Amino acid sequence: MVELGVSRTVLPVGSKAHHASGWWGMLTVIATEATLFAYLLFSYFYIASHAIGAWPPYGMPKLSLAIPCTMLLVAGSFTMWWGERGIDRDNPVRLMIGLVVSAVLGLVFIALEGLEWAGEPFHLTSDAYSSLYFTVTGFHLVHVAVGLLLLMVLFVWTALGYFDAQRHSAVSIGVLYWHFITIVWLAVFFTFYIAPRLG
Amino acid sequence: MPLTVSSISLPAAAREIAKPALDGLAVPGSGRLAELPWNWEVWVLVCLGLAVFGYAYGLRRLNPHARSRIFGILRIASFAAGIAALFVALISPLDALDDQLFSAHMVQHLLLMMVAAPLLVCSRPAMAFLWAFPMSTRRVIGRIWIAGGLHRSVTALMSPLAVWLLCSVVLWFWHLPGPYGWALANEGIHTLEHFCFFISALMFWSLVIEPFGRRRLDYGSTLIFVATLGVQNGLLGALLTLAGHPFYGAHFNTTEAWGLTPLEDQQLAGIIMWIPASVIHLTSLGVLFVMWMRHAEREARVAVPSRTRLSSSLAVQRYTTVLAILVTFGLSGCDRHGPASYWAMSGAHADRGPALMQKYGCAACHTIAGVPNARGQVGPPLAQFGRRAFIAGILSNNPDNLVKWLRSPQSVIPGNAMPDTGLTEQDARDIAAYLYGDT
Known part of the structure; x- marks a missing residue:
């Protein structure tokens, strides 16, 4: 008779602390994406500086949806920070709550952006302003969507019990990306909605 | 795009928009520098005077030894140069010219942010100001600094991310036509603008230079910090240089007197922001890189004896x-004297050792054979130094490391009990020769 012994000791997943190679990988991703957005926003200002006639051509962009959008993303950054603090204290439930709330805030952000897009009187190909508007906000939306995917994966991993107070580098990396999206949105918001008002 | 586009006159619409901003200010000048007034505004003079007095008085109260060690001629000179730059920027006719020409305004900002700020940061003014007060007051200030939460809030404000965001926001916000116009229309807002630029520049350069040596931001991150802010500055300069029409209504009817169209004036300002400022950013990147490599070398030297790393x-x-x-x-x-000992140091006079160790106060903390009254118990006794494996428990014991350690123990192990005493290279070699001679 053969007896099979299964060891109860489970090897830990992921590295300790958050300075894993993934962390540096995320920093390089942020570097490239930040460069992309820097160039996009520079193109906006450059084209604005050469515009003949009124700028923005369709009047001041409305703030009624943009301000709630901004508050949603900033709040999402706070909930993610709060969730990460939870796993720092070995509390995966708090992290899961943080992930769900941030994801919901992100989803509502995408919905509001969609509403704003639907309400615009111009299309992607109308003129330079419209194509800048859809390109920049569109790129940002794609980044939010990728962020949502990331949060979902983190949620599943947390539910499977992959993380504890020491080993949760994946969470820290995801939170870093989520903060990056918020900061990029602040720059986009400033460029498209605030700068024309201070022109 | 050709730089001379003077034939293109302002769009009429732009003039219309600019009109409200022009009411009651920016009277076209005569176009002659000599007729521009000096700005002898009392509070500017008082601030500059107080700064100079505080610095000089603080230096005077320090004993000469500490003064030359903490400040030295270079730091004092950089303070003087910084104040001179502030004087040119805020009091000379340049200040009056900046209402007329955007390019002059840009030169003024450059002087404030890229010349005066780094020079002043180098000169360690806070420490001199503190010394201008008597001991009891210094204690009170220290207590308020710690207990009043000032220390914590300043530490939080000086976090690199906060400074980076602040510098970015200040840069872009004040160059938008709206806020720029408010500043020129209202003296108070103009002062606030300069205050924002100057303070953000002081914060930026404090993190970059770290005049007291203990870096809040390591060298690699500082490179990224400077480069990303420098690129933003360059992009804005490019934008101003390449723009198709002038942005700033306040200058629309004042530039002609100086032989420039508003667009040419703006292009000049853009170039000034783009090139000279970027040269300063690039230079600091180069210097930081060299310092980084030196630091790495020192770390490696310290790491060698430990063998584990x-x-x-x-x-x-x-x-x-x-x-x-x-x-x-x-x-x-x-050598014609035959094989010398490992510890032999060329050109060193071991016989000067005892007197030097008296002079630099080594005897106060160490017990040293052959030095009268050297019975200090703060540091280890210095007998038979050549038999030791390590200096300070970390550097391998050899003449070069000993000289290095004697000259600046704080750079080898920051915060250890042995102070930098300002030894010259020759004095350090003489002392080392004496210590090894005791072997």
């Missing part, structure tokens, strides 16, 4: 060091 690059360094020592041995064989 030996990586391949360190191993290479170690072999080079061994090779250098062997070569030194080989060459020492050529």
Whole structure:
């Protein structure tokens, strides 16, 4: 008779602390994406500086949806920070709550952006302003969507019990990306909605 | 795009928009520099005067030894140059010219942010100001600094991310036509604008230069910090240089007197922001890089004795060091005095050692044979120094490391009990020769 012994000791997943190679990988991703957005926003200002006639051509962009959008993303950054603090204290439930709330805030952000897009009187190909508007906000939306995917994966991993107070580098990396999206949105918001008002 | 586009006159619409901003200010000047007034505004003079007095008085109260050690002639000179730059920017006719020409305004900002700020940060003014007060007041200030939460809030404000965001926001916000116009229309807002620029620049340069040596931001991150802010500055300069029409209504009817169209004036300002400022950013990147490499070398040297952290690059360094020592041995064989001891130091006078160790106060903390009254118990006794394996428990014991350690113990182990005493190279070599001579 053969007896099979299964060891109860489970090897830990992921590295300790958050300075894993993934962390540096995320920093390089942020570097490239930040460069992309820097160039996009520079193109906006450059084209604005050469515009003949009124700028923005369709009047001041409305703030009624943009301000709630901004508050949603900033709040999402706070909930993610709060969730990460939870796993720092070995509390995966708090992290899961943080992930769900941030994801919901992100989803509502995408919905509001969609509403704003639907309400615009111009299309992607109308003129330079419209194509800048859809390109920049569109790129940002794609980044939010990728962020949502990331949060979902983190949620599943947390539910499977992959993380504890020491080993949760994946969470820290995801939170870093989520903060990056918020900061990029602040720059986009400033460029498209605030700068024309201070022109 | 040609730089001279003077034939293109302002769009009429732009003039219309600019009109409200023009009411009651920016009277076209005569176009002659000599007729511009000096700005003898009382509070500017009082601020500058107080700064100079506080610095000079603080230096005067320090004893000469500490003064030359903490400040030295270079730091004092950089303070003087910084104040001179502030004087040119805020009091000379440049200040009056900046209402007329955007390019003059840009030169003023450049002087404030890229010349005065780094020079002043280098000169350690806070420490001199503190010394301008008597001991009891200094204690009170220290207590308020710690207990009043000032220390914590300043630490939080000086976090690199906060400074980076603040510098970015200040840069872009104040160059938008709206806020720029408010500043020129209202003296108070203009002062606020300059205050924002100057303070953000002081914060930026404090993190970059770290005049007290203990870095809040390591060298690699500082490179990214400077580069990303420098690129933003360059992009804004490019934008102003390449723009198709002038942005700033306040200058629309004042530039003609100086022989420039508003667009040419703006292009000039853009170029000033783009090139000279970027040269300063690039130079600081170069200096930081060299400092980074030096720091890494020192770290490696400190790491070698511990053996546990030996990586391949360190191993290479170690072999080079061994090779250098062997070569030194080989060459020492050529000496006409015959093979010298490992500890022999060329050109050093061991007999000067005891007097020097009295002079620099070594005797206050160490027990040293042959030095009268050297019975200090703060540091280890310095007998038979050549038999030791390590200096300060971390550097391998050899003449170069000993000289390095004697000259600046704080750079080898920041915060250790042995102070930097300002030893010259020759004095350090003489002391080292004496210590090894006791072996």
